[in-house]
Amino acid sequence: MFESAELGHKIDKATYDKEVPTLREALLNAQFDLSQKGKFPVIILAGGVDGAGKGETVNLLNEWMDPRFIQAHAMGEKTDEEQRHPPMWRFWRALPPKGKIGVFFGSWYTAPIVRRVLKQTSAAMLNQSIEQINHFEKMLTDEGTLIIKFWFHLSKDAQEKRLKSLEKNPKTRWRVTKLDWQRFKSYDKFRKVSEHALRETSTAEAPWIVVEGADTRYRNLTVGKILLEALRKRIDSANKPSAKDVAPLHEPIDHLNVLDKLNMAQKLDKKKFNAELEKYQGKLNLLTRDPRFRKMSVIAAFEGSDAGGKGGAIRRITGALDARYYHIIPVAAPTEEERAQPYLWRFWRYVPHTGHFNIFDRTWYGRVLVERVEKYCSEADWMRAYREINDFEQQLVDSNIVLVKCWLAITKEEQLRRFKEREKIGFKRFKITEEDWRNREKWDDYERAVCDMVDRTSTEIAPWTLVEANDKNFARIKILKTLCQRIETAMKKIPKD
């Protein structure tokens, strides 16, 4: 992989001086078009051997292009807010919006590679990280992001020569630290691990470009030209990333589905309900006050038919919680800033940090429910969403987040009864809109979408709880009980200290 980047590539000054002005103008034009017409995010990764020109390249881009629309991210030590979230959270919050360029020095590759070099992880763990990275980048490119990955390389000899020459010059001596020489000692190991990582993540959508870093002019021109070509190609291709053929989803031929199997007649009388409510609210309250809760967090994700009773169920949960530690996220239409980002970005914004309890009133499943049924996105988009969502949830669960997903199911008749009731009662009037009546007409489409959703995203780590919600009391207790059980199970795995 690195052979071509150890050939001693060089560009002479005359050629360089001749080519740069044209290149620069073209880059500026491309950047202008990107912000005006292109309207897609650009991510540039700058990885590689120390001293091969990562930092210099970012400075160069800022010099050649309009630095107002480029944002560089160092991604060094994690802040404590970052530590209290899943590992990818810090990258999600730094993603460039449409029309802008984000440059990452340290990226999602840094930790997996460095940890493996230092033997803190096994080969299998590195491969798992690599797979996650591939999924992440696939999601980004599917969402329209242009990813350009530069790896700046120096041969071992060149690296040694560089460190020595820096040390010789009094002006640059400070730049060489003990750490640099220590790292140099693991050059071979680093090379081996990176090569593996690069090979496994050089995908059709986001291939690595290895650039020899020894000669500044060669490096600059190479980076500039590749960037220009990539930008131009995406801007000029009138088409969006071409729609892919999607294998159709099939309904079971006997039309029997998971919703049909629910026993919708289940009920709880008032007396039993009050006793259970007290019991489980008390339990939930105690659980969230356990010291171990400070090391975990909860996402309660609610979806359900219109008038399914999400709001009431949520209030029975919050009634048991300390208002300082929970946060309800009502999911409505995305804001302008959210529309400029990949679909899942607006949910990453609200991933709770440790010790917190976030309740989503509607969720990222909108993609495979309303957006599918109303055709707000293409079939390819919602089809890939199943995997993207599973990846997302895997990351949550891996970070000690208890993810409880509830679908509140009511029958079509019960929905009608509730709609009519709502229209009558004063303070419920705001709960029923024209749209609710329109959605009702698509009952069957929604039902099918729900069944596909359950089939494809009810996983061992994040199962769906289907809640028979014709009787509100029954539903509320089932939800509280499920929450308690799931939190309790997760808590047992956390050391008490």
Next chain:
Amino acid sequence: MFESAELGHKIDKATYDKEVPTLREALLNAQFDLSQKGKFPVIILAGGVDGAGKGETVNLLNEWMDPRFIQAHAMGEKTDEEQRHPPMWRFWRALPPKGKIGVFFGSWYTAPIVRRVLKQTSAAMLNQSIEQINHFEKMLTDEGTLIIKFWFHLSKDAQEKRLKSLEKNPKTRWRVTKLDWQRFKSYDKFRKVSEHALRETSTAEAPWIVVEGADTRYRNLTVGKILLEALRKRIDSANKPSAKDVAPLHEPIDHLNVLDKLNMAQKLDKKKFNAELEKYQGKLNLLTRDPRFRKMSVIAAFEGSDAGGKGGAIRRITGALDARYYHIIPVAAPTEEERAQPYLWRFWRYVPHTGHFNIFDRTWYGRVLVERVEKYCSEADWMRAYREINDFEQQLVDSNIVLVKCWLAITKEEQLRRFKEREKIGFKRFKITEEDWRNREKWDDYERAVCDMVDRTSTEIAPWTLVEANDKNFARIKILKTLCQRIETAMKKIPKD
């Protein structure tokens, strides 16, 4: 101040049960109207004596109203990201947008009061904090925020009784800690300090409401009714906060202004420029690599005539910096999320944390420049902005942020020359728009706005640097030199350790 809240207010159960359903419906309706029509942010502060019902009140609001549009903030220990920003940053980032309600348990009052009780600060320092709070709340209400400040009070006897009764009951014993009894010992001191703070911050726009906390029913009904009345009043008053009479600004009768006094003929030849550029870029680079720089930060704020050369000047700065630590913020039209917040919110978002260097390409001065001239806001709005901006900048400087504000001045003739030149040169074409030509017609209005801005916001802590920019070389060096000097001076005050 607290006398009326020690009378032993009580509401009997029958009255309570009768009034609550109506109140609740009215609150829900008000909240609905707030999110649909009202469209202003609501801040509820819950302060007061421990155990007087702060937490219970927040839970109550969430139970009675739609919790999806209420967000509670605990504001306990600062995270390290919060520590690396000015003290008010954490509150700015938690402000509710239009149509929503934010409830603050710990608020901007907590630290000043507690510190004074613990004798960590002097009476004068408390008063200074109080003045800052008044400015802050004035700004919020001027921006249309409804602020409701509840102070929950318990007499000393009631407080003691409460702690003892909690201790007696095995179910609630855990709630009483040593810290509670310690705090109880400073009851008198706390009462005295809070009384002073409350009195001084009970303004016409945001008065404190002291509520006796002993009887839950009394407390709940009181809070509910006051909140309802406040919401209703603001929603129903068709008018926005009434436009105030504004004293007109006067131009000097001899029309001589600070811009006229600039010597616009100043120049720097290429040779001198290159030498100075190297010198000051080198110096700037060294300064930002000084270990002390990790404890401070820099904001370089650029304003100037169109085609004044901001972009070029910025690139000469970034050329000296490590791309990992600077961030350029191009200020354009506010996004949807930004428009739902007070004016300064979108700049607070980009206040650098320690060790970082943020460059604003156009700034918060837009309020008193383009928004004034183009009449995007009322006269009262931009008139109050001078003080709001001074308050903002005071907070920045108080947090070891070096604030360098540059106005790049060119003559009307030079602007014309540059506009024409830009239209000719390929990669500069995107720099000139119809709007630039339109703005040019208002040259005199802009000039007057600039002079008023300098008069009112060039302060000792954050002076304006007027840059004679007809000659780009001269301007760039003057800016670099100013930056170096200002950073150097600030750095001297930071201990080396």
